[in-house]
Amino acid sequence: MTVHIGAKPGEIAETVLLPGDPYRARWAAETFLENPRLVNEVRGMLGFTGTWRGHPVTIHGSGMGMPSISIYANELIRDYGAQTLIRIGSAGALQPHVKVRDIVLAQATSTLGSPSRAIMREMSFAPVADFGLLAAAHAAATAKAIPTHVGGVYSSDTFYDERPDLSDQLQRHGTLCIEMEAAELYTVAARYQRRALAVLTISDHILTGEALPSDQRERSFGDMVEIALTAAFG
Ligand SMILES: O=P(O)(O)O[C@H]1O[C@H](CO)[C@@H](O)[C@H]1O
Numbered sequence: 001m002t003v004h005i006g007a008k009p010g011e012i013a014e015t016v017l018l019p020g021d022p023y024r025a026r027w028a029a030e031t032f033l034e035n036p037r038l039v040n041e042v043r044g045m046l047g048f049t050g051t052w053r054g055h056p057v058t059i060h061g062s063g064m065g066m067p068s069i070s071i072y073a074n075e076l077i078r079d080y081g082a083q084t085l086i087r088i089g090s091a092g093a094l095q096p097h098v099k100v101r102d103i104v105l106a107q108a109t110s111t112l113g114s115p116s117r118a119i120m121r122e123m124s125f126a127p128v129a130d131f132g133l134l135a136a137a138h139a140a141a142t143a144k145a146i147p148t149h150v151g152g153v154y155s156s157d158t159f160y161d162e163r164p165d166l167s168d169q170l171q172r173h174g175t176l177c178i179e180m181e182a183a184e185l186y187t188v189a190a191r192y193q194r195r196a197l198a199v200l201t202i203s204d205h206i207l208t209g210e211a212l213p214s215d216q217r218e219r220s221f222g223d224m225v226e227i228a229l230t231a232a233f234g
């Protein structure tokens with residue numbers, strides 16, 4: 001057990017999928033895993049372990065924002081030995097060609113400063129995805145003909161944006177979408193030489209205001225979970 005995870009030793013798999021929403025963790029575990037069992041509910045942050053096609057998998061909520069995912073990534077890696085960490089999250093599109101329901105594979109991330117910023121001091125560190133996971137996820141998405149984009153994403157500290165000038169510059173420089181966790185996940189994984197990737201579903205469009213209707217969210221999020229699982233074991 002750790003401060004934030006109540007699982008016993010051995011109850012967390014080496015492969016962990018991390019949605020921001022703990023209820024998405026429960027839905028994904030009940031939908032995609034064989035024999036899912038609850039292994040954590042400290043602070044209501046649900047985590048489930050089961051198998052996918054015989055492979056042990058944990059699906060665990062990360063909470064929203066980089067300080068929250070930093071806690072879970074650190075404890076999952078340092079205390080439970082997680083080797084592969086894949087965020088399965090929603091994101092807002094920043095480019096006209098990136099549509100609601102599309103998948104974005106976060107190749108690289110930009111931030112104003114993650115929780116790891118302090119240890120980097122003057123360095124502008126570039127958190128990047130594990131290339132093997134990225135390539136496998138792209139192959140899985142292509143095989144299923146799911147509209148998918150690979151490129152840079154912005155990991156923001158705010159959901160309610162007071163700096164539209166930043167979005168303008170990010171858009172101008174080709175950033176595909178905004179979310180709130182990938183940069184810190186990639187940085188913590190890099191620190192411990194673990195594999196990390198963020199597979200994102202576009203839930204809304206920053207430029208047009210279009211949003212995924214709630215009755216279509218599960219189907220779209222399902223593609224993301226299948227891509228993540230296939231990439232982990234591909
Ligand atoms: O859908 P999740 O995984 O929570 O991801 C996105 O949604 C939350 C904001 O609503 C932030 O966590 C952001 O990164």
Ligand SMILES: O=c1cc[nH]c(=O)[nH]1
Nearest residue numbers: 090091092178179180
């Ligand atoms: O962080 C997020 C997630 C979805 N949509 C946004 O605009 N931002």
